Amino acid sequence: MTYGPAHLLPGEQIRITTNPDTEPFWQAAKEHKLTACQCGECDKFRMPPTAVCPHCGSREKKWPALPGTATVFSYVVCNKNPKNGEDYVYVPVVVDLDGAPGARLNANVTGVDADDVHIGMKVSVVWTDIQDNWVLPNFQKA
Numbered sequence: 001m002t003y004g005p006a007h008l009l010p011g012e013q014i015r016i017t018t019n020p021d022t023e024p025f026w027q028a029a030k031e032h033k034l035t036a037c038q039c040g041e042c043d044k045f046r047m048p049p050t051a052v053c054p055h056c057g058s059r060e061k062k063w064p065a066l067p068g069t070a071t072v073f074s075y076v077v078c079n080k081n082p083k084n085g086e087d088y089v090y091v092p093v094v095v096d097l098d099g100a101p102g103a104r105l106n107a108n109v110t111g112v113d114a115d116d117v118h119i120g121m122k123v124s125v126v127w128t129d130i131q132d133n134w135v136l137p138n139f140q141k142a
């Protein structure tokens with residue numbers, strides 16, 4: 001079976017919630033800056049961001065600017081829009097973020113046929129406007 005081009009889920013279908021631990025990530029995304037939560041004490045990354053570092057127990061956080069490139073760690077091909085059940089090809093991925101060892105992000109990938117997405121594929125960030133004036137990082141084939 002061939003699926004054809006991988007689309008992004010429409011931004012108007014996507015709503016996020018934030019909390020004090022995750023909001024810096026989303027505020028940076030609004031400015032089209034990709035970041036990840038890094039411990040201010042031991043420098044280990046953790047995504048999703050949590051209040052306390054699981055490695056050293058520190059509550060200190062840093063939000064370094066990342067290059068915006070990543071590598072596909074895992075993916076799945078979906079062929080129905082979850083909102084209305086219509087035919088719609090999209091590819092949720094888990095990516096390893098360059099510049100942030102250990103930090104993974106869930107997103108969609110585009111700019112490639114769904115059949116050609118593979119583990120180890122290099123991708124770069126694209127920005128999707130979503131509900132409530134937030135911006136979601138997605139990825140395209142690099």
Ligand SMILES: [Zn+2]
Nearest residue numbers: 039042053056
């Ligand atoms: Zn730590």
